[in-house]
Amino acid sequence: xxxxxxxxxxxxxxxxxxxxxxxxxxxxxxxxxxxxxxxxxxxxxxxxxxxxxxxxxxxxxxxxxxxxxxxxxxxxxxxxxxxxxxxxxxxxxxxxxxxxxxxxxxxxxxxxxxxxxxxxxxxxxxxxxxxxxxxxxxxxxxxxxxxxxxxxxxxxxxxxxxxxxxxxxxxxxxxxx
Numbered sequence: 773x774x775x776x777x778x779x780x781x782x783x784x785x786x787x788x789x790x791x792x793x794x795x796x797x798x799x800x801x802x803x804x805x806x807x808x809x810x811x812x813x814x815x816x817x818x819x820x821x822x823x824x825x826x827x828x829x830x831x832x833x834x835x836x837x838x839x840x841x842x843x844x845x846x847x848x849x850x851x852x853x854x855x856x857x858x859x860x861x862x863x864x865x866x867x868x869x870x871x872x873x874x875x876x877x878x879x880x881x882x883x884x885x886x887x888x889x890x891x892x893x894x895x896x897x898x899x900x901x902x903x904x905x906x907x908x909x910x911x912x913x914x915x916x917x918x919x920x921x922x923x924x925x926x927x928x929x930x931x932x933x934x935x936x937x938x939x940x941x942x943x944x945x946x947x948x949x
Contacts, residue, residue: 826896
């Protein structure tokens with residue numbers, strides 16, 4: 773009986789070691805994929821960094837210093853960006869605008885009106901590339917997602933914001949009593 777018991781324990785122990793190896797191998801693979809993802813995603817994409825000075829720049833209707841683009845309608849842009857004049861920019865779906873102080877004011881005021889009508893605020897952001905270098909400025913609601921990268925030729929690529937930026941009203945605004 774004791775030898776039977778020992779044999780059973782040995783078999784169980786070997787199976788547990790096999791399962792342990794599988795679990796450790798699985799965790800190792802997950803770690804490798806996780807770290808690779810961090811390197812790939814953090815290493816090749818830029819960021820939008822909130823900056824109150826950029827908000828003040830747009831809200832003072834300063835149309836100088838950048839090449840401007842909008843996304844969305846002319847009346848209610850979803851975002852306005854200003855790209856550094858020294859950057860090669862792949863404008864994609866962005867529309868280049870030649871703003872004067874008056875036309876920038878009209879666009880900013882229309883965006884403010886639209887955002888405030890659904891309980892949102894507008895913010896300013898620095899656009900930085902993957903190295904952290906400031907390459908432009910951005911003005912829109914806060915919860916924006918955009919991919920900022922460079923193509924094979926080194927041109928700056930900034931994706932446009934989602935279509936529903938003004939449809940993201942705070943939860944309390946969506947209830948009616």
